[in-house]
Amino acid sequence: MAVAALGAVVTQHRTDNLAAAVPIGEHPKFQVKWTCFLDHYGAKPSSNNPGKSNENGSVEKSNDLFKSALDQRLLLRGNRDFKTVQAYEEYLHEMVRERNRTRRERLEEEQPLLLPLPQKGWNEPRQTSASVTAWSTVRVGSATYSVHSRFIGVKLTALEYFDRIEVFYGRHEILKVSKQQPGGKSINYRHLIFHLMRKPGAFRNYQFRDELFPRIVFRQAYDKLLSVNDETADKEYLHILHQAASGSENDVATALQILLDQNEVPTTEQVKQLCGAVSPKVPTVNVLQPSLAKYDNLLSFHKTEKRS
Secondary structure: OHHHHHOEEOOEEEEOOOOOOOOOOOOOOOOHHHHHHHHHHOOEEEEOOOOOHHHHHHHHHHHHHHHHHHHHHHHHHOOOOOOOHHHHHHHHHHHHHHHHHHHHHHHHHHHHHOEEOOOOOOOOOEEEEEEOOOOOEEEEOOEEEEOOHHHOOOEEEEEEOOOEEEEEEOOEEEEEEEOOOOOOEEOOHHHHHHHHHHOHHHOOOOOOHHHHOOOHHHHHHHHHHHHHOOOOHHHHHHHHHHHHHHOOHHHHHHHHHHHHHOOOOOOHHHHHHHHOOOOOOOOOOOOOOOOHHHHHHHHHHHHHHHHO
16 A cells, blocks of 8 residues: 555665564575565565664554654544544555655655566455364354354365455356454354254254344344244254345334334244235336337438438
């Protein structure tokens, strides 16, 4: 992002001895992937001498000053809440632009010595193989992701980008989600519900059961079912969740809220009735046939023009 904003790249990139760039204890060697990354931009890698953190002091101090300035700016703003991640990122970019205004003249002096950017950006993902567990999940980058239950026991190919995960079965993409932090999880109930429908008894002790309540009203409905009949609650709830997965989650959530507000026990049939679970009628389409006589008249008109 920095080089894209600058529109150029330095001929040499210096880092401290972080493991992503320098193998632990093997200075002055560099990681193969780090070297390939810099080769893409035509830059040469270099690193500080081990134990000489002061060699990177100007960068470290600038980073510290930026964080302090950001903290002061947020205090003046009055709150640290942003509607979206994009809004927060734009706030940071604006602050960077303001702080760099005083550096513009010196940057212009350096600009002729910088390298042009390559035509294509660096976007090499990390590729791994991931076997789908009996829980219908795969493990990618120390995080857990759900895939459709029909892939249980199948080995898939996962591409790990900096911001997203893409999973493929052969050449077919079957999953594309935001990347989770290590130890995190991204579970979609639509991937799991069809498998659980065949084994409703597994729901009670399911590892990711909490993720099978897409909204608070679904959890409230399940608790209501438990209070009435503990033995049938799991099966009944899974049928309701199946209705949400195969139809409209919004409609099912609205139906559940109506039933709970009336202090009624939500059942699959009641939810379907409130959702209007009737196959929509196929509309009658009338295709108008054009009159070919109009084309004959048009051709006759052109012939008359040519003779005249």
